[in-house]
Amino acid sequence: MTRHAPGTSVQAGVSGEVAAFVKKVGEVARPNAAQDGRLLFALDATMSRQPTWDLACSLQAEMFKAIPKSSALQVQLLYFRGFGECRASKWVLSGDSLAKLMSGIQCQGGRTQISKVFAHARSEHARRRINAVIYVGDAIEENPDLLAEKAGQLGLLGLPLFIFQEGHDPQVEAAFKEFARLSKGAYARFDASAPQELAALLKAVAAFATGGRDMLRLQSGPQAQALLSQLQS
Template identity: 70%
Template sequence: MSRQPTWDLACGLQAEMFKAIPPESALDVQLLYFRGFGECRNSKWVRDANALSRLMTGIECRGGHTQIRKVFSHAKAEHGKQRLNAVVYIGDAIEEDVDMLAQRAGELGLLKCPLFLFQEGSDQRVEAAFRDFARLTKGAYARFDSNAPAQLADLLKAVAAFASGGRTLLGQQKSASAKALLEQLR
């Protein structure tokens, strides 16, 4: 339930991702969410902002523990079918064994599947774990303030640019968020 305000924000900002890529490029996005008692679902792959918006507005947040392990496992399975250029995870808590999650992140790193982890809030334990997951996958970490929606929009646009055009297209983004993510990528 703590995620509903941020989910609502993301629903309003998701179209920004598609604006960050050149018209001749494509961005395929799959939405994966968890909620309640063990519920974890993924959508079909979509290629435009309207389709993603329809998927997102049909979902409501419910209380429950984090299921980051399932997110990482799903990313690994999808990457086995077709290369994923980026995985974005947005969260504010970790209620799972961090060492086990680090192992899963390391497995994604070996597959060259970068994680971009965006933290809402300032929990130092969450920050340390998210930074470690990003390091293990050669991805990036950023904290954002849900009261500053442009900041999350810039982060989503930066990852979309990276996913569709690599470091080159990410480097063409002008936001401070894009520059901060680029600096972390090795």
């Protein structure tokens, strides 16, 4: 798998699908944009995901680079793996802190627990508003109709899901797109061999989480500018 070298630009080589995703993000209305952004970063950590987990570890700092020094981004890591294990970290304010959390986690075999991701997002959002949820995965081993209902509930609460799919499973794609639509979020597929795609997606959602459309419009490059047309209002 191609690795993302330090200092490599993430502005080049982004696919049209990813660019369209970036454009769509900017059309989601985000209330309370003046407050610190809060972003739930959820990943499938089952065994098939180890290469992409390693990639996400190397790229997660891009989220913090997308916001100006006058703003702040709080990120909570949520992952599932093994036999029913689903854990959430504390909220952190830096790429270094998030990297430390992620570096100590190894993927393990197990089934998907997307339902727990959605339930946790709703619970955290009830305590204090979360501006966006990122979910990265490649499979669904749960009832998609029940997951769709939970995604719709998040949409009613004003909590959009930004779902990034690795791979080309058409059934997974259809379900992920429906979850994103029902939550008034957005979907994109990325290629793990092209790390700049995932980096662009992470940066775009971070910009949205901290300042909504206005912040996203300030991001340079085709990825962020393209994100301005996908999401539902």
